[in-house]
Amino acid sequence: MTATVLAPAPAPVGERKPAARPRHAALRWAVRAASLATALLLWQWLTAADVTAWVRFDRLPTPLEVADQFGRLLGDPAYYLDIAQSLVRILTGFALAGLAGIAAGVAVARSWLLSDLLQPLFEVIRPIPAIALVPVAILLFPRNEQGIVFITFTAAFFPILVSTRHAVRALPTVWEDAVRTMGGGRWRVLAGVVLPGALPGVLGGLSVGMGVSWICVISAEMISGDFGVGYRTWHAYTIVDYPAVLVGMVTIGILGWATSAAVELAGRRVTRWLPARRLGGAR
């Protein structure tokens, strides 16, 4: 009986595969590699030939000198200690900012009372650059370490807060209505609709927050650190060790890129349901 009344189901929307074809992908990777290699070659030529045309390259270390210094530091345990120190600071600050930013964003978007209580505070504090809070951090926290984490936290908090607030406000009401008419309560709506639904927007904030965190952790270390990549880079500058300064910068670049990529990757994993992502097209 059941089967006979069913018309054939319409053909499902085809599963869309990522657009990049293998040959195309190989070509694009080649272009990316060539871009980096060209920049390095240009740098080598400018510095080795001591080019001075208004901008002076005669005192800038060559990539080979930098690579040499890099190789030396890779064998130095202190280098890894600095990296670990910076990573602990940034990850602590970022994790706290993630929790607080998402919680505050949801609260502000869902409750008029909390919005009126918190929003004016946030809007006044938000324009202050986190790095300008160094004096406040020194006054507030008994230890330097906590001050640096605080600055990293403040830097990441606001992008996460703002993106969460917007994402929660933009949620279609039909999902919440559906869960409520199934008997779902406040916590079910929060955990089952609001958080997963807002996640794509929140991820944008996490991505931005991670970038700003690096800027602030390095700056804070330069101003008041005893360890860390930022401190080490500034220290190298004060003792006129330019190759070490550049190694510090390269290190910051690689760490920043790796952490941002980790956030992106984690984000893509948890938002695999998004239709737009399925269309592929790597950037």
Next chain:
Amino acid sequence: MNARTGLALRVDDVALAHGGDPVVRGLTLEVRPGEVFVVVGPSGCGKSTLLRGLAGLLPVAAGSMRADDVAVTGPSPDRALMFQDDALLPWRTARRNVELPMAIRRVPRRERRARAESWLARVGLDGQEHRLPAQLSGGMRQRVQLARTLAGEPRAILMDEPFGALDAQTRGAMQRLLVDVLRTTPATVVFVTHDVDEGLFLGDRVAVLGAGGIETLVDVPHPRDAATRGTPLIRAARREILEALGAPETDLRSVPC
């Protein structure tokens, strides 16, 4: 199946508002347990508002709204609402969407999985359990939503133009599927539609909702029997409804409220 019965819904001189002026006022109607009660009417007459009120999503501004003589004060799993489109949670697979009302009712995981799979098979979607809503066509998504609505074993199903976004052929298939599925559930159905023929095919009674409440109530002869389509009895009922809408033989959508 089970001993559950359909809810009796009683709406008495009710006004409903979305914040400002009431969209619906002075509305009185009674839905008998287990029947399919169809509400037709042009856009803006408050058909959806009425359903949201019955679902408990919209507080009653005046009058009384009761389900089995208990005042409706908020949403309840006994009164499920089925939406036109896009009400599936897009991050949940078809099966996990159907499991949702059972998860809310704390049905054990193993049991809800089995029941969700059997519901999906009932609506003709076996083998599609692991697809996400974005990977399904509009008709398939409504099948999943139908399965999800019924999986919660509601005593009343409130359907808000559930097939309104589908093409004519898919809509016909969905109507036949709905008739077939409703045979095994005791639930009362309130079905809102634009489409008079859909109402005449599905309903026990068809109510025409206008600015002044229910204007006409038509008992459908031989409800849910496809063989009666086009017979004089049905044609008379159709004419009565269209006249109540104030526009015989014209497009319903263009009729002012």
